[in-house]
Amino acid sequence: MKQLITFALFLLIGGTQLVLGQLTNVVTNLSTPYRMAIHGNNLYFSELTGNKISMIDLSTSAPIAITLISGLNKPKDLLVIGNELYFTTANKISKIDLNTSTPEAVDIVTGVNGPDGLTPFGNNLYFSTGNKISKIDMNISNPTVTDIVTGFSLPSDLVLNGNILYVAEESGDKISKIDLNNNPPLVTEFVTDIGTPTGLFLNGNNLYVANFWSSNILKISLDISSPFAIEFLTSVSGPTSMLLFENDLYITEAWGGTISKINFSTLSNPEINKTEAIGLYPNPASNIIHISGLTNKTEYTIHSVLGTQINSGSVSNKEGLDIHQLQKGLYLLNKF
Missing domain, CATH: 2.60.40 (Immunoglobulin-like)
Structure with missing residues (x-):
């Protein structure tokens, strides 16, 4: 080859x-920051090798990382629903109440193979696990895992746009999509040959991809019939996720042990970003x-x-x- x-x-x-702009460090010296979620002014993030979930207050000028809960087994994705923070670890999905001063994890489902991306759709919580996308009913106290689609190549993050679920296939070098309104759900390839897509972020009609091994952020327009990825940001040290808060795009840089940010409104301004x-x-x-x-x-x-x-x-x-x-x-x- x-x-x-x-x-x-x-x-x-x-x-x-x-030159369009540079990343600014928000907090450093983290243990493989992986995914983020926002609740009020607090930014929560998982530290994969630190085996914990931490938080920073974005309303402060110099945020300091505070451990929210520790002793976890490789925490990955985070999702805020109401006042509860859902998160995945090596073999289960759990949640904590953000209104308590000393939160304790409550397991929702166990015995799951490396769950990652979390996305709610109706009463169901969709997540990636192993080589498949599965779901649980959040209205049931002891939900049963239902497999939706199998045959993916290390699916990582998920993002929902209407009834279309986009899937980052980290080992498959592509983004796939699932029409959840179809029965059975219809899977098609969306964009291929894009490296190692690890994190997804949807803003308007654009899908942004954290391309881990290539250390860049890609951008895909959802408005065209034959979509393709273009380079949006470079020199990002092992990006794994993105999150928009006010006018700033926050990025977890796993290799650098850093959460950084860049002014998103400037990047998205066509008068400035002519290229x-x-x-x-x-x-x-x-x-x-x-x-x-x-x-x-x-x-x-x-x-x-x-x-x-x-x-x-x-x-x-x-x-x-x-x-x-x-x-x-x-x-x-x-x-x-």
């Missing part, structure tokens, strides 16, 4: 590279890459990380560039 080649895309406008629609896919790639969002034929160059020009030419929107002759490594693709 040919080894993959990774590209960094630089967009030059009038000879000047447009937002330009994308490169698939990335990494082995044979062909495509540049999306071009309005006309555009000149490009490919350089090594040492600055040596490897190739040049012109390309149209979504036209394939042959890169099969390149050796494994990181290259810079300049579009101007």
Whole structure:
């Protein structure tokens, strides 16, 4: 199998590279922060290797992490419903009452294989587990797990848009979707060749993907018939989840042990983010890459990380560039 080649895309406008903004650290020195949930001004987050759930007060200028509950077995996803915080651990789903000063975990269902993404739909709580998506009825005191769909490749996070459930397949290199109104539910591939999707975040008609091993955030428009992923944020140290609070996008950076943020309104402003629609896919790639969002034929160059020009030419929107002759490594693709 040919080894993959990774590209960094630089967009030059009038000879000047447009810089959109940088991440700001909110809290550091965490033990693999994984997922987040918001309740009032409090941001709750799981610390996967710290075996605990912690919190910070976002109304303070310098938030300090406080342990909410410890002694857990690899906590992952979090979900706030009312005043209760639902969370997954290695083999169960539990909840705590956020109104109590010393919360204690109450198990909802046990004996589950590595549950992760939590999403409510009606009276049901959907979650990923093993290679499948399952659900429980939240109105029942001792619910029974019902499997909805099987055959996924390490499903991690879930996000719901109407009756469509999006599934990040961390080992499957893709996002799939399930129409929950169908019986049986209908599963289709949504976007493929996107790396290791670990966390999902829905804002308006855009789906954002935390791409763990590629250390970036991808963006997918839900408005087009043939959706594809474009790079939204780079240099994110092992992102696993995203959460919007007021005008800031909060991101868990698992490798860096950090929760960071960036002004989301600035990133989403079309007057500032003039290159937002330009994308490169698939990335990494082995044979062909495509540049999306071009309005006309555009000149490009490919350089090594040492600055040596490897190739040049012109390309149209979504036209394939042959890169099969390149050796494994990181290259810079300049579009101007």
